[in-house]
Amino acid sequence: MELHEMTAWELAGYLHTGEVSAEQTVQASYDRIDAIEDKVRAFLTLTPEIAFEQARHIDDLRASGEQLPVTAGIPIAQKDLLCTDGIPTTCGSKILENFVPPYNATVIQRCRDAGMIMIGKTNMDEFAMGSSTENSAFQITGNPWDLDCVPGGSSGGSAAAVAAGEATTALGSDTGGSIRQPASLCGLVGIKPTYGRVSRYGLIAYASSLDQIGPLCKDVRDAALLMSVISGRDSMDATSADVPVPDFTGALHTDIKGLKGGIAHELLYGEGIDPAVRETIERAVEQLSSLGVEFEDVAMPHAEYSLPCYYIIAPAECSSNLARYDGVRYGHRTDEPTTDIYDLFAKSRAEAFGPEVRLRIIKGTYVLSAGYYDAYYLKALKVRTLIKSDFDKAFENYDFLICPTSPTVAFKIGEKADDPLAMKLADICTIPVNLAGIPALSVPCGFVDGLPVGMQLMGKPFSEDALLQVAYAYEQSTDWHTRRPSL
Numbered sequence: 001m002e003l004h005e006m007t008a009w010e011l012a013g014y015l016h017t018g019e020v021s022a023e024q025t026v027q028a029s030y031d032r033i034d035a036i037e038d039k040v041r042a043f044l045t046l047t048p049e050i051a052f053e054q055a056r057h058i059d060d061l062r063a064s065g066e067q068l069p070v071t072a073g074i075p076i077a078q079k080d081l082l083c084t085d086g087i088p089t090t091c092g093s094k095i096l097e098n099f100v101p102p103y104n105a106t107v108i109q110r111c112r113d114a115g116m117i118m119i120g121k122t123n124m125d126e127f128a129m130g131s132s133t134e135n136s137a138f139q140i141t142g143n144p145w146d147l148d149c150v151p152g153g154s155s156g157g158s159a160a161a162v163a164a165g166e167a168t169t170a171l172g173s174d175t176g177g178s179i180r181q182p183a184s185l186c187g188l189v190g191i192k193p194t195y196g197r198v199s200r201y202g203l204i205a206y207a208s209s210l211d212q213i214g215p216l217c218k219d220v221r222d223a224a225l226l227m228s229v230i231s232g233r234d235s236m237d238a239t240s241a242d243v244p245v246p247d248f249t250g251a252l253h254t255d256i257k258g259l260k261g262g263i264a265h266e267l268l269y270g271e272g273i274d275p276a277v278r279e280t281i282e283r284a285v286e287q288l289s290s291l292g293v294e295f296e297d298v299a300m301p302h303a304e305y306s307l308p309c310y311y312i313i314a315p316a317e318c319s320s321n322l323a324r325y326d327g328v329r330y331g332h333r334t335d336e337p338t339t340d341i342y343d344l345f346a347k348s349r350a351e352a353f354g355p356e357v358r359l360r361i362i363k364g365t366y367v368l369s370a371g372y373y374d375a376y377y378l379k380a381l382k383v384r385t386l387i388k389s390d391f392d393k394a395f396e397n398y399d400f401l402i403c404p405t406s407p408t409v410a411f412k413i414g415e416k417a418d419d420p421l422a423m424k425l426a427d428i429c430t431i432p433v434n435l436a437g438i439p440a441l442s443v444p445c446g447f448v449d450g451l452p453v454g455m456q457l458m459g460k461p462f463s464e465d466a467l468l469q470v471a472y473a474y475e476q477s478t479d480w481h482t483r484r485p486s487l
């Protein structure tokens with residue numbers, strides 16, 4: 001097997017024994033990028049100079065007998081909304097095209113401290129608003145399984161980079177599905193951790209009550225490894241939770257006998273779920289049953305309100321978070337003549353925000369305005385509580401819930417571009433999880449028409465270890481995770 005095809009664990013083994021150097025792993029990533037990146041278009045910025053320098057430093061340390069973390073020398077791609085000291089961070093937007101942060105996001109620093117080597121920054125929908133990377137101001141990423149299809153979004157660049165072997169692992173962010181849906185569409189494992197599990201210091205905010213950072217990896221074990229690197233309380237982020245971080249990798253074993261699984265009825269049998277995807281999930285349920293999990297149907301009566309609820313709360317929060325990009329405090333400033341400061345704000349913003357971002361700012365401002373706050377925003381907050389209560393009730397009886405991650409496999413580039421509702425329906429199964437603040441992961445469970453399908457496992461707050469456990473047992477009893485796209 002070639003280096004670029006390996007999982008982080010496989011690479012770590014060779015790095016540890018010295019059979020492979022960090023410099024070789026980095027070289028393998030850039031060789032792969034040279035060969036295929038013009039077709040995949042996963043990266044917005046590549047950082048080879050810094051990467052090779054770090055790799056050589058790690059190799060020197062290892063040669064001198066230093067004990068290094070297991071992740072030392074593993075290539076990682078970082079979504080371009082994670083601040084990187086001295087390296088452009090665009091958030092997929094013209095408004096931040098020239099933004100070079102003076103500091104690292106906590107997750108970037110933690111990966112670096114663990115010896116992981118950043119290969120570059122990945123493409124994304126502008127400000128993480130989208131499900132396909134088609135809202136990026138710079139480029140559209142191709143799905144490595146079929147380059148005419150989208151890789152999902154908004155973390156589509158991160159997903160495509162890992163699926164194509166350009167980086168061994170990646171981080172993304174997930175506000176309504178942006179890690180899990182691209183993981184599903186690209187045949188990867190993706191985790192949206194519990195709200196508060198991972199520090200968001202240095203993450204460019206979209207909707208602050210929903211955003212979480214998490215891993216995109218080739219298999220469950222790699223995802224557990226990356227969770228161990230990034231999780232835990234951070235004094236720089238007041239919303240990061242002071243709860244113990246379990247040993248995610250050490251806890252992996254394949255005995256899941258006697259666990260109780262709930263089939264989230266509305267999210268599997270509801271409208272819009274492709275019948276072939278549904279059948280694939282039903283087979284995964286059978287497989288898990290054969291491993292000893294007992295399943296029952298669970299009603300999620302408020303799930304159907306998730307999408308409208310999300311599309312009030314997320315725009316409301318984004319309208320506030322994006323107010324800072326005015327050409328003075330942050331971001332692009334117009335060169336046009338202006339009459340006063342408000343004219344400067346307006347012209348700068350109109351020139352550099354894309355249409356989806358502008359639409360959401362307008363919607364968010366509307367639902368927060370004095371006359372409509374109670375009717376929309378406050379109502380959505382109440383509905384959010386009801387959605388969360390569906391999960392709370394379910395977790396009284398079940399260890400985890402299951403449904404598809406995405407209602408369909410990857411769709412063609414352009415197919416949903418003119419149909420915003422169809423695009424938003426791509427997140428119908430993932431959005432309830434963010435509204436409830438719970439953890440969920442997507443794990444590959446089959447193919448439809450040659451394209452990957454992912455199943456979503458959802459759990460109680462801070463039960464990522466239990467979800468990884470179920471996913472690991474399933475994965476070890478199947479071979480979906482060993483398939484690689486033939487680019």
Ligand code: GLN
Pocket residue numbers: 128129130131153154173174175176177178179206314427
């Ligand atoms: N696709 C959803 C949206 O457009 C979710 C995006 C995300 O999770 N960042 O808002």
